[in-house]
Amino acid sequence: GIQVEQSPPDLILQEGANSTLRCNFSDSVNNLQWFHQNPWGQLINLFYIPSGTKQNGRLSATTVATERYSLLYISSSQTTDSGVYFCAVGKGGGFKTIFGAGTRLFVKA
Amino acid sequence: DAGVTQSPTHLIKTRGQQVTLRCSPKSGHDTVSWYQQALGQGPQFIFQYYEEEERQRGNFPDRFSGHQFPNYSSELNVNALLLGDSALYLCASSLLQDSGGRNTEAFFGQGTRLTVV
Numbered sequence: 001g002i003q004v005e006q007s008p009p010d011l012i013l014q015e016g017a018n019s020t021l022r023c024n025f026s027d028s029v030n031n032l033q034w035f036h037q038n039p040w041g042q043l044i045n046l047f048y049i050p051s052g053t054k055q056n057g058r059l060s061a062t063t064v065a066t067e068r069y070s071l072l073y074i075s076s077s078q079t080t081d082s083g084v085y086f087c088a089v090g091k092g093g094g095f096k097t098i099f100g101a102g103t104r105l106f107v108k109a
Numbered sequence: 110d111a112g113v114t115q116s117p118t119h120l121i122k123t124r125g126q127q128v129t130l131r132c133s134p135k136s137g138h139d140t141v142s143w144y145q146q147a148l149g150q151g152p153q154f155i156f157q158y159y160e161e162e163e164r165q166r167g168n169f170p171d172r173f174s175g176h177q178f179p180n181y182s183s184e185l186n187v188n189a190l191l192l193g194d195s196a197l198y199l200c201a202s203s204l205l206q207d208s209g210g211r212n213t214e215a216f217f218g219q220g221t222r223l224t225v226v
Contacts, residue, residue: 033214041146041197041220048214086151088215096165097142097201097215099151 002027006087006100013077013107021072021103023087031090032063034072036083037102043086046072077107111136113202115218122190122225130185130221134202140164141183142215143175146197158183159205187223195225 003026013019023032034046047054047061049070054061058077063070074081084102091098114133122128134141140159144152154167158177177183181202187194203215 035217041199041222043152043199043217045214045216088152096154096157096167097144097152098154099144101151 002029002089002091002098004087004089004098004100006085006103008103009101010104011106013105015077015079015107015109017077017107018073018075019077019105021074021085021087021105023070023072023089023100025068025070025087025089025098027091028065028068029089029091031097032065032070033088033097034061034070035086035088036081037086038083046085074105077105079107079109081105082107113200113216113218115198115200115221117221118219119222120224122223124190124192124225126190127186127188128190128223130187130198130200130223132183132185132200132202132218134181134183134200135216138202138204138216139181140203140205141177141181142201142203143183143185144199144201145169146199146220148196152199155185190225192225195223197222 005024007022035043049063051065058075060073086102087100088097142157143155146152156166161177172188174186197220199220200218201215204213
């Protein structure tokens with residue numbers, strides 16, 4: 001099956017700093033999403049980005065499908081950005097999602 | 110739009126018991142997938158339902174079963190509970206595919222936190 005690797009596993013930032021989270025996947029996919037999991041467990045959709053680049057406020061994401069990786073950029077980080085960021089990929093019909101292990105982000109005030 | 114809703118939010122069961130978790134998908138969605146998330150790990154795919162049939166299944170034993178109803182809502186059943194079944198159970202809904210045959214964005218419910226004692 002598809003393997004999804006996220007890096008770094010843990011990240012500590014000072015408020016206001018920028019960061020880049022990476023997601024590598026081992027096979028071609030036709031679906032990729034980034035999620036932020038809040039302390040209560042809710043997975044919040046950040047980007048649906050099987051290819052290309054998207055931006056939403058301080059967040060942006062780029063997926064290079066041919067090279068099997070995706071990047072999530074967080075600029076001017078805030079304490080509310082803390083939590084776990086997951087990359088999830090899907091292959092084939094339907095949406096059998098394979099999640100990475102996540103990047104645990106802590107933003108210090 | 111209520112989004113994806115799951116019930117109950119928390120549940121405590123005893124080893125050997127059976128449990129049923131419920132999920133109502135986002136309006137307009139026809140596909141429901143279930144995931145198990147152990148503490149400190151990423152969600153693991155259990156199975157997916159479309160048109161009331163199980164379409165795909167992850168690496169979970171037959172103790173895990175499900176059902177999808179004509180209104181697209183779904184249930185996850187776990188029999189003979191083990192301590193290791195303690196986890197956050199997440200439901201996601203999506204469209205099987207859009208008009209172009211592509212997969213669509215999935216949305217998750219808030220989860221059911223199951224504790225087996």
